Amino acid sequence: MANRLQRGDPAPQVFLPRAGQGDFDSAEMKGRRWLLSFHRYAT
Amino acid sequence: MLTVRRFAARHAEFESAGVQPVQVFHSPAAALKDFAAGEHAVPFPVLADPQRSAYRAFGVAPSWFGLLKPAAWKHALQASREGLKPNWRDTVRDGMTGLPADFLIDAAGRIEWAHYGENFTDSLQPDAVLALLAVTGSRAP
Numbered sequence: 402m403a404n405r406l407q408r409g410d411p412a413p414q415v416f417l418p419r420a421g422q423g424d425f426d427s428a429e430m431k432g433r434r435w436l437l438s439f440h441r442y443a444t
Numbered sequence: 445m446l447t448v449r450r451f452a453a454r455h456a457e458f459e460s461a462g463v464q465p466v467q468v469f470h471s472p473a474a475a476l477k478d479f480a481a482g483e484h485a486v487p488f489p490v491l492a493d494p495q496r497s498a499y500r501a502f503g504v505a506p507s508w509f510g511l512l513k514p515a516a517w518k519h520a521l522q523a524s525r526e527g528l529k530p531n532w533r534d535t536v537r538d539g540m541t542g543l544p545a546d547f548l549i550d551a552a553g554r555i556e557w558a559h560y561g562e563n564f565t566d567s568l569q570p571d572a573v574l575a576l577l578a579v580t581g582s583r584a585p
Binding site for chain 2: 404405406407408409410411412413414415417418419420421422425427430431432433434435436437438439440441
């Protein structure tokens with residue numbers, strides 16, 4: 402089983418293509434609370 | 445996709461709660477373009493991770509057992525009733541064994557709480573997230 406994150410752990414950096422255009426960098430969320438949800442596929 | 449639609453419909457409540465949803469898929473960016481414009485556009489970032497790099501970093505692992513849970517197929521049936529049909533080409537391309545997960549991340553970049561799904565539809569729904577935020581404020585129980 403993969404190592405699971407728990408409360409208090411630092412969130413890994415996320416740098417991924419964004420739907421539409423450009424990239425998302427989790428650094429842009431600094432200072433904000435955010436809910437990161439992982440799914441399978443989009444259809 | 446059903447979950448994404450539900451989050452989009454409740455986006456104002458997430459804004460009021462001070463929480464920004466961000467959703468990640470196995471799918472390539474080209475398959476997600478409908479979330480960026482048109483009738484299916486959503487007001488939060490939707491990200492493409494076909495290499496699964498973020499999934500691995502957050503410990504979100506695939507599982508064949510997740511396909512065997514009856515609760516998953518109940519949710520899939522509900523999606524079908526709401527007009528969302530599986531696209532088998534995309535299913536094959538992006539894989540069937542992925543499990544969902546949800547993480548609330550605080551302003552300092554630390555995990556406030558983590559939810560690892562036990563089957564392929566076991567994502568936290570907006571009602572559950574908003575209820576948690578209302579009851580616990582910044583902390584999950």
